Amino acid sequence: MLPEAFISILRESYPEETVQRLCAALAEEAPVSVRRNPAKISEEAFLAHFGTDAFGAVPWSASDGLYLKRRPSFTRDPLFHSGAYYVQEAASMAVGGLLETAFPEAGSTSLRVLDLCAAPGGKSTLLLSRLNPESLLVANEVMRQRAGILAENLALWGAPNVVVTNNDPADFGRLESYFDLMLVDAPCSGEGMFRKDESAIGEWSPDAVRLCAARQRRILADSWRSLRPGGALIYSTCTFNHYEDEENTEWICRELGGECLSQRHFLPGFDHGEGFYCALIRKGGEAPRKPLKSARSNAPTGSPAAAAQKLLQPGMVLREKTTREGAHLLKAFPAGLCAEMEALEKWLSVRASGTAVATIKGKDLIPEADLAYSTAFNREAFPEVNLDREAALRFLAHEPLVLSAEPKGYLTLCYKGLPLGFVKNLGARCNSLHPLSRRIRMDIFEE
Ligand code: SAM
Secondary structure, rough: OOHHHHHHHHHHHHOOHHHHHHHHHHOOOEEEEEEOOOOOOOHHHHHHHHHHHEEEEEEHHHHOOEOOOOOOHHOOHHHHHOOOOOEOOOOHHHHHHHHHHHOOOOOOOOOOOEEOOOOOOOOHHHHHHHHOOOEEEEEEEEHHHHHHHHHHEEEEEEOOEEEEOOHHHHHHHOOOOOOHHHHHHEEOOOOHHOOOOOHHHHHHHHHHHHHHHHHHHHHHHHHHHHHHEEEEEEEEEEEOOOOOHHHHHHHHHHHHEEEEEEEEEEEEEEEEEEEEEEEEEEEOOOOOOOOOOOOOOOOOOHHHHHHHHEEEEEOOOEEEEEOOOOEEEEEEEEEOOOOHHHHHHHHOOOEEEEEEEEEEOOOEEEHHHHHHHOOOOOOOEEEEEEEHHHHHHHHHHOOOOOOOOOEEEEEEEEEEEEEEEEEOOOOOOOOOOOOOOOHOOOOOOOO
């Protein structure tokens, strides 16, 4: 049952016919959609994977967004665990179009982009797919635990040109005019979640709307300084009311100094997706972004580092980091971004950056699980074994695997040609390098 006050607020913005149609749609099932990782899977292979479950392209994200006829068990799909696609509601995919409107050359130019409220990572993965690999994305999440989930999801997506941070929006004030583009996908009253999540209705109230609208303004004001004059802000919410949407966009333009280039609501009953509002705002003035003072560090030397370099694609450089547990971790960074990615550690609380490659243990080099998913990984480094679905699920569920016919030593296990992780093959058994945190815990064969 939708709250009366919710319907009254809708009536302040929409004609009665729209309100009726929207409310009726909120009682229906939400559509299911997925977005392809173009760095990992072709359109043809993606469509073939979903077969008769595929329902059609998402109109505003046609090359990678796909509706499905039903919600399959994504957890039981090994391809999902390779980072080949992200389960994302369709309307949110419109952010890709706004990026291209703001920066038509985004695919070929080097930009600095901030996703300020990024967890669990839907829009960060989308931005990474549309940005040039020489661009840098800072994906931030203020909640500590959610920042961990964000880092996991971005590692799976596999782009090395990303820094995951765990900062309050106010901390970004330190980076004056550093970003060309800022996405603020703000925490909101969640009206667009009403049909997906019953509890969203219970948590909604006119007071919550007011509190959310005020918090959104605070987040925007706190971080605005980090956007360069002439840069672009994408402001979005998954809510329908004008307080959090149009009125906040007007407030940004008036109080912070911007021009709204476009804004749009996606409404259930009208668009095949969840409720979503997005606005593209150009920050007033024009100035180049201010570069960070780079932190210069040296590449590690010695035989483990030389061996680790062979695990990487050209254009990547290594740096050695000592982890909290005292391990010596080798990480890879795009050569042109390395100094800048390291410099960010001086300003922000960095949770992850670049690609974890390997840990040095004595004379040995142990590959890191995240390397398997990274586009920086040189797939010729280890022999590959393609698993069928059953064996892939067993690997992901940490069940014992015997690959006695395969070469001994490190192997990359793949499903449909995409890496799922590493094992050390001992002949009679395999030692899995797949992290416990990613283990499938549900019954893998119950459909
Ligand atoms: N952009 C994400 C995606 O596409 O997957 C969804 C982001 S969600 C709508 C909003 C995020 O803002 C949540 O992860 C939440 O933890 C975070 N958040 C909550 N309070 C915040 C605050 N005061 N400042 C910044 N972020 C906040």
